[in-house]
Amino acid sequence: LRSLGVRDGAGAAAEGDAAVDLNATNFDAFLKASRESFAVVEFFAHWCPACRNYKPHYEKVAKLFNGPDAAHPGRILMARVDCASKVNVDLCSRFSVDHYPFLLWGPPAKFASAKWDRKQEKSEIKLIDDGRTAERLLKWINKQLESSFTLDDKKYENESTLPKNASDPAQVVQAIYDVEEATAHALQIILEHKMIKSETRDSLVRFLQILVAHHPSKRCRRGSAELLINFDDHWPSNLSLSSPESSKLLENVAAENHKICGKEVPRGYWMFCRGSKSETRGFSCGLWVLLHSLTVRIGDGESQSTFTSICDFIHNFFICEECSRHFYEMCSSVSVPFKSARDLSLWLWSTHNKVNARLMKEEHDLGTGDPSFPKVIWPPKPLCPSCYRSSSKTGDGAVQVDWNEDEIFPFLVNYYGKTLVSSYKETYMESLQEKKQVGLVSDDSPSLSAARVPIGAALGVAIASCTFGALACFWRAQQKNRKYSYRLHSLKKI
Numbered sequence: 006l007r008s009l010g011v012r013d014g015a016g017a018a019a020e021g022d023a024a025v026d027l028n029a030t031n032f033d034a035f036l037k038a039s040r041e042s043f044a045v046v047e048f049f050a051h052w053c054p055a056c057r058n059y060k061p062h063y064e065k066v067a068k069l070f071n072g073p074d075a076a077h078p079g080r081i082l083m084a085r086v087d088c089a090s091k092v093n094v095d096l097c098s099r100f101s102v103d104h105y106p107f108l109l110w111g112p113p114a115k116f117a118s119a120k121w122d123r124k125q126e127k128s129e130i131k132l133i134d135d136g137r138t139a140e141r142l143l144k145w146i147n148k149q150l151e152s153s154f155t156l157d158d159k160k161y162e163n164e165s166t167l168p169k170n171a172s173d174p175a176q177v178v179q180a181i182y183d184v185e186e187a188t189a190h191a192l193q194i195i196l197e198h199k200m201i202k203s204e205t206r207d208s209l210v211r212f213l214q215i216l217v218a219h220h221p222s223k224r225c226r227r228g229s230a231e232l233l234i235n236f237d238d239h240w241p242s243n244l245s246l247s248s249p250e251s252s253k254l255l256e257n258v259a260a261e262n263h264k265i266c267g268k269e270v271p272r273g274y275w276m277f278c279r280g281s282k283s284e285t286r287g288f289s290c291g292l293w294v295l296l297h298s299l300t301v302r303i304g305d306g307e308s309q310s311t312f313t314s315i316c317d318f319i320h321n322f323f324i325c326e327e328c329s330r331h332f333y334e335m336c337s338s339v340s341v342p343f344k345s346a347r348d349l350s351l352w353l354w355s356t357h358n359k360v361n362a363r364l365m366k367e368e369h370d371l372g373t374g375d376p377s378f379p380k381v382i383w384p385p386k387p388l389c390p391s392c393y394r395s396s397s398k399t400g401d402g403a404v405q406v407d408w409n410e411d412e413i414f415p416f417l418v419n420y421y422g423k424t425l426v427s428s429y430k431e432t433y434m435e436s437l438q439e440k441k442q443v444g445l446v447s448d449d450s451p452s453l454s455a456a457r458v459p460i461g462a463a464l465g466v467a468i469a470s471c472t473f474g475a476l477a478c479f480w481r482a483q484q485k486n487r488k489y490s491y492r493l494h495s496l497k498k499i
């Protein structure tokens with residue numbers, strides 16, 4: 006037997022197995038101490054031929070989540086209990102095991118010292134009623150977590166620090182996934198925390214308009230368009246946000262067909278933005294990448310309104326209080342309106358570097374940074390040598406750079422614009438999506454998305470992106486056109 010490697014407790018996996026073998030003596034303590042958010046427990050009998058045949062299926066899924074080579078460590082604990090072993094008889098009857106293999110799902114701690122049976126209502130433990138093959142089990146899990154794990158997922162090696170590998174185009178390809186994930190995550194937070202209020206409603210609408218026109222991912226543009234078109238239905242301005250109708254509407258939005266970036270997103274993991282610890286990077290990294298990728302896609306005439314929308318969005322909807330406050334202070338210190346996309350992208354780049362510089366010191370003093378991804382003043386020289394006119398170290402060891410902004414802007418446009426999108430074009434997910442949507446969407450291909458679409462045209466894109474019947478879509482668009490015309494007013498200035 007070898008230990009799982011992630012814990013030093015009682016649980017162990019049989020040689021070569023990823024699922025952890027538990028028994029009555031260690032079951033409660035092991036699950037109670039488990040750090041994973043969910044557990045799958047397979048109750049089986051070693052004599053049962055169907056269980057023997059099922060084992061490779063269960064193992065295939067377990068390998069994704071358990072063990073040193075897991076693609077998604079720390080998410081789900083996969084365990085098993087042999088009910089044919091005398092010592093486990095009481096344990097198996099505690100969970101009303103009436104056939105083999107028998108799979109239960111729930112937060113690990115809920116299994117500890119618990120009982121379960123089918124009639125039990127409101128239990129956090131659920132019977133997995135469709136896990137007969139590895140594919141079906143993973144599909145069931147994905148449905149629970151709204152994730153899109155696949156059996157082909159591989160461990161993501163990101164030992165090297167970003168400055169070393171940021172020039173690797175493969176890293177940029179991964180960034181698009183994180184931009185989608187960040188977008189979906191942002192909406193999820195907004196809904197879960199009921200952040201749409203009468204005073205924040207318009208700022209979300211304005212941000213969605215930018216996403217419709219300039220999000221680097223086509224399916225997020227489409228999803229934002231659908232959300233925008235149906236916005237008044239979900240959040241009628243005359244509806245009290247605490248009313249039962251409002252909660253119902255929120256539930257509808259959270260339902261599958263309202264996912265802002267399509268059904269597969271959020272996937273529940275990060276790629277480019279995945280930290281070496283679960284509490285670092287992730288959403289905040291993805292959000293920065295999203296904001297940068299928006300600023301390089303807008304037209305000059307939209308720079309001031311985009312600035313205002315980004316500032317308002319972070320202020321109203323970025324749930325990290327300190328981040329939102331600092332960022333808004335930096336927004337408020339801008340006194341001259343932006344006249345070009347260049348100015349706005351450079352402002353965001355330099356603002357992000359101010360945050361990096363502050364965090365560099367804080368993380369160093371408190372030891373809270375991700376050791377594999379130390380904060381850097383960005384872009385590091387190897388990534389863009391021509392961005393540096395000169396650099397020197399100050400007395401306290403900080404690096405002072407004389408930037409060549411004429412080089413930085415094209416670098417940002419390329420990094421967050423062309424490269425991000427052209428890499429994305431080749432991805433399998435996108436081609437799959439294309440096939441699904443044949444005939445239903447306009448040709449807003451990635452190359453066009455990098456081109457500049459004015460926000461005023463957002464509604465046009467929204468109409469073109471409707472995925473429901475063309476006639477119904479046209480009719481709705483007509484109705485909404487009237488409702489939205491008042492929103493496309495000049496945006497408030499800070």
Ligand SMILES: Cc1cc2nc3c(=O)[nH]c(=O)nc-3n(C[C@H](O)[C@H](O)[C@H](O)COP(=O)(O)OP(=O)(O)OC[C@H]3O[C@@H](n4cnc5c(N)ncnc54)[C@H](O)[C@@H]3O)c2cc1C
Binds near residue numbers: 378
């Ligand atoms: C608006 C906003 C404000 C925040 N404010 C705070 C705060 O006040 N306190 C706090 O603790 N955390 C704050 N955060 C979180 C913090 O900035 C990081 O996102 C987090 O620490 C994760 O860091 P990271 O290593 O993933 O890189 P991030 O800083 O998240 O950067 C993500 C990626 O963007 C690229 N990048 C880095 N710098 C630049 C740049 N200057 N221009 C363009 N691209 C760049 C790099 O490829 C990097 O990997 C904020 C986040 C956001 C979105």
